[in-house]
Amino acid sequence: MSRPLAVSAVRKRFGDVPVIGGVDIGVPAGEILALVGPSGCGKSTLLRLIAGLDTHYAGEISVDGSVICGPDPRVGLVFQEPRLFPWLTLAQNVAFGLHDPDGAEARRLVADALAVMGLASFAHALPKHVSGGMAQRAALARALVTEPQVLLLDEPFSSLDAFTRMKLQDHLLAAWQRYRPTLVLVTHDLDEAVYLADRVVLLSERPSRVQDVLRVAPARPRDRRDPSLLGLRVALLEALHLERGAVGAAS
Amino acid sequence: MSAGIFDPYQLPPPLLVAEAAVSLWRRGLLQSDIAITCLRVLEGFAIGSVFAVLLGTVTGFWRRAEEALEPTLQALRTVPTLAWAPLLLLWLGIDEAPKIALVAIGAFFPVYVNLVAGIKGVDRKLIEVARVYNLSDLQIARRVVLPASLPDLLTGLRLGATQAWLFVVVAEFFGSTQGLGFRLTDSQLTTRVDLMFVALVVLAILGKITDSILRVVERRLLSWRDTLGQMPS
Numbered sequence A: 001m002s003r004p005l006a007v008s009a010v011r012k013r014f015g016d017v018p019v020i021g022g023v024d025i026g027v028p029a030g031e032i033l034a035l036v037g038p039s040g041c042g043k044s045t046l047l048r049l050i051a052g053l054d055t056h057y058a059g060e061i062s063v064d065g066s067v068i069c070g071p072d073p074r075v076g077l078v079f080q081e082p083r084l085f086p087w088l089t090l091a092q093n094v095a096f097g098l099h100d101p102d103g104a105e106a107r108r109l110v111a112d113a114l115a116v117m118g119l120a121s122f123a124h125a126l127p128k129h130v131s132g133g134m135a136q137r138a139a140l141a142r143a144l145v146t147e148p149q150v151l152l153l154d155e156p157f158s159s160l161d162a163f164t165r166m167k168l169q170d171h172l173l174a175a176w177q178r179y180r181p182t183l184v185l186v187t188h189d190l191d192e193a194v195y196l197a198d199r200v201v202l203l204s205e206r207p208s209r210v211q212d213v214l215r216v217a218p219a220r221p222r223d224r225r226d227p228s229l230l231g232l233r234v235a236l237l238e239a240l241h242l243e244r245g246a247v248g249a250a251s
Numbered sequence B: 001m002s003a004g005i006f007d008p009y010q011l012p013p014p015l016l017v018a019e020a021a022v023s024l025w026r027r028g029l030l031q032s033d034i035a036i037t038c039l040r041v042l043e044g045f046a047i048g049s050v051f052a053v054l055l056g057t058v059t060g061f062w063r064r065a066e067e068a069l070e071p072t073l074q075a076l077r078t079v080p081t082l083a084w085a086p087l088l089l090l091w092l093g094i095d096e097a098p099k100i101a102l103v104a105i106g107a108f109f110p111v112y113v114n115l116v117a118g119i120k121g122v123d124r125k126l127i128e129v130a131r132v133y134n135l136s137d138l139q140i141a142r143r144v145v146l147p148a149s150l151p152d153l154l155t156g157l158r159l160g161a162t163q164a165w166l167f168v169v170v171a172e173f174f175g176s177t178q179g180l181g182f183r184l185t186d187s188q189l190t191t192r193v194d195l196m197f198v199a200l201v202v203l204a205i206l207g208k209i210t211d212s213i214l215r216v217v218e219r220r221l222l223s224w225r226d227t228l229g230q231m232p233s
Ligand SMILES: Nc1ncnc2c1ncn2[C@@H]1O[C@H](COP(=O)(O)OP(=O)(O)OP(=O)(O)O)[C@@H](O)[C@H]1O
Pocket: A014, A019, A038, A039, A040, A041, A042, A043, A044, A045, A046
């Protein structure tokens, strides 16, 4: 049953610029991990490494005990933008990553994923006819339908308005309940981090390392007004500021 | 109506043109002219576009193929199109082959250039989605790059069709005994301006019909596009 994600001693440089300076993260199966850190510290880069889109790095990344050395069906990725194919309907977009996108089995899985995302009645709509929030929900459905063990999310809700964002966070939790993937969520929104995550990993400035790990205790479903969540948010904010202050003092 | 600057031998009144068309039709010549010219356009356009799509896909996709082929194609493209005619006559003889080849050359370049530009313009972010699902280059070409560059391909096909009509007339100027282009030169030699106008009007109509057909195809195939051109009118 255990199918964890292990990131060990990962370092990554672009030319002469070291971006990731040695990161170790272990994520237990089914955990929701939030990754926060200053802009440019390599969060998106780390997700690309885990997704196997870039294999030029030092260290090791493995899922379920086997090393990731390229795009892998066990790892899914959702981007900041929906990136739907405009010529496909939502259902066809969701089926994109399945082996036989037109088969009966695919149809069943797609219908399931769309329903979980509350998009059942928009299966045949084209991307140009749906809102940004719905498009992003379709993108989530596309990532979930292949049932990856690890789902990576790179600021998936950051371009949405606050209200839609909260709605999508709950959609994400519902989908997580249904598919139980290990989630790694990169976010700049500290409220989002403490509302969704089991643990929040704080990365330092470039070249990044793990600076701090905070455990989010309250059981789900959580109340967004829970004082302990607000307390964690303050702690995170202070840690981030501390980081910035340290850089200011050094330079 | 045609009194004044031009005398009727230069600019015949519409009624005369219509009469000429009817008499040409009665003799079965108008039908055969239209048929033979349409056939040449169809064949040349088909051959030219198929080559353009094959070659455009290859050079748009594989940088190495582009580096190998692009300089040659660029050079060929700068040759004024009429300059091909004598060479083709020499190479291919005076029957159907050179005419169809000339039409094919005319159709080829707009299709090729637009398709390559379309492929190069495909959003890298969409290709990255396909890469996450570990699709092969061929699958990415078929499932992402070609649909994404379809708008440019269709633009190219429309321009290519226009070129095909242009080139067929040029092709029929040389060593032809049939077709609307032949009718133009023939009526010039026999100073039958009325027949000349018949050919011109028919060419205009056929060109327009071709473009309308391709526009309908375009609208159908590109209804997914979220652009001004796709707004319901
Ligand atoms: N392909 C690349 N080539 C060169 N440098 C790159 C490349 N991709 C990213 N970088 C650099 O690596 C650093 C980390 O980028 P990355 O996008 O991972 O940061 P991030 O933590 O996701 O930032 P943000 O929070 O703003 O999204 C940046 O300084 C960026 O300029």
